[in-house]
Amino acid sequence: MPRFAANLSMMFTEHDFLDRFQAAADAGFEAVEYLFPYDFPAEVVAEKLTNAGLSQALFNMPAGDWSKGERGLAALPERRDEFREAVAKAVHYATIIGTPLLHMMSGLADPRDPAAAASYRYALSFAAEKTAEKGIGLVIEPINGRDMPGYFLNDFNSAVALIDEFGPRNVKLQYDIYHRQIIHGDVLTSLGQMMQVIAHIQIASVPLRHEPGTGELNDAMIFAEIDRLGYGGYVGCEYRPLGDTVAGLTWLNKT
């Protein structure tokens, strides 16, 4: 069975963010992920993680003004200075909290726009270098256009082509099964095809993004395939619980 990480941006929202760490540990999780830790000092987040006996699986680099609809800076040429500062901040937090992976969001831009594409390539190269210096892995995640209209990185094949272009450097794929199913389908086969470049997996039901086992996919079969393929990372539970988070964990106890 894969090792699961609780996503504290979506799960355990019955609690304040800093209390979600202990709540996840009490529910049996050994690791967590979330979008952003930046509302709190890195030391405070690190202490919550350690006190709860948890490992950090991943978090995201600062992604612009989320409340205003921004979803990353990498593909925005006019935001390059801010992007560089975001990388520095993310690496600082990563070093103190101790995460093996950082997710770089692309931002909202037309993937056919040459300026956006060039900016994204530059960003990938810059962030790959800065994270590699600290031994941190960098991941990119294709996101479906229904949840995030206009998101630049909206296709798994383009993401893998970019990763291949970077070759042995530390850029890998964040394979979110929910987005994969909505964008392309073909989850089992593509997991096998892409496993070499996958550093992180996330799961939710499709189409409503709730607990595994409540949607159109055969999640038990997917978990078995992830194991068969020898995936050793975490599977992030990036779903919105249908009701109480702990009450909704019956799927986990069954797997």
Ligand SMILES: O=C(O)[C@@H](O)C(=O)CO
């Ligand atoms: O799938 C998602 O939405 C997340 O993994 C993320 O990082 C951006 O929202």
Ligand SMILES: [Mg+2]
């Ligand atoms: Mg995701």
